[in-house]
Amino acid sequence: MAPPLSFSQFCVQYPEDCQRHDDRRIRDFRSSIQRWRELAEINSTVNFGIAPKDLLASRRDAEWQIFPSEGNCGDYAVTKRHLLLRSGWPSSVLLLAEVIIRATGEHHLVLLVREGRAVLVLDNLSPVITPLVDALDRYILVRSEPGTDPQHWTREVGAF
Numbered sequence: 263m264a265p266p267l268s269f270s271q272f273c274v275q276y277p278e279d280c281q282r283h284d285d286r287r288i289r290d291f292r293s294s295i296q297r298w299r300e301l302a303e304i305n306s307t308v309n310f311g312i313a314p315k316d317l318l319a320s321r322r323d324a325e326w327q328i329f330p331s332e333g334n335c336g337d338y339a340v341t342k343r344h345l346l347l348r349s350g351w352p353s354s355v356l357l358l359a360e361v362i363i364r365a366t367g368e369h370h371l372v373l374l375v376r377e378g379r380a381v382l383v384l385d386n387l388s389p390v391i392t393p394l395v396d397a398l399d400r401y402i403l404v405r406s407e408p409g410t411d412p413q414h415w416t417r418e419v420g421a422f
Contacts, residue, residue: 263405265415266360266371268336272326273412279328279344280412286350294378298391301375304345305384305391308338314386326371335371338386342373351375359406360415364399374406 273280287297313332326336328344343356355376363370373384374394381394383401405415 263415263417265405265407265413268324268326269358269412269415271324272336272340275325276328276340276344279340279347281353283347283351283353285352297377300349301346301377301382301384301391304342304349306389308341308345309386309389312338312341312386335386339371339373339384342384346375353412354409357407357409360404361401362404364402369404370401372401376409 308329312330315332315334324336326340327333328337329341330337333341339358343358346356347353357374357376359372359374361370361372362368370385370387375382375384383392383394383397385392385397403417405417408414408416
């Protein structure tokens with residue numbers, strides 16, 4: 263399945279962020295607690311560092327940017343992914359995902375992070391990082407990066 267058009271445009275503007283990145287974290291020296299803290303810090307920094315665009319402006323803006331002064335869900339998700347890539351996380355565990363918010367029917371972009379056996383959701387609408395299994399009562403997964411080829415997204419939840 264093809265990625266969202268906004269993702270393709272993002273890759274033209276930020277080709278480095280759309281390439282495969284190997285794991286550069288030093289596993290022996292970074293405990294799961296340290297990794298969790300890093301995720302929480304980046305999630306919080308981005309959620310508070312980008313002002314949300316009003317809903318009408320956000321719907322018209324299909325161009326995702328890294329750390330704009332104000333942005334929509336796509337900007338938040340790609341900024342979090344960018345910072346984690348810079349911190350040495352592998353691209354194979356940082357998956358952009360298009361979801362539908364069950365309560366509103368609105369399409370929304372989040373960042374999924376595979377950490378061990380868990381898949382975690384980093385969302386600009388929540389300060390709390392949530393396991394995907396707990397978030398599925400709020401979201402319907404539409405498509406996401408599979409972790410192997412960013413140009414071919416998948417609908418399979420089992421791919422996680």
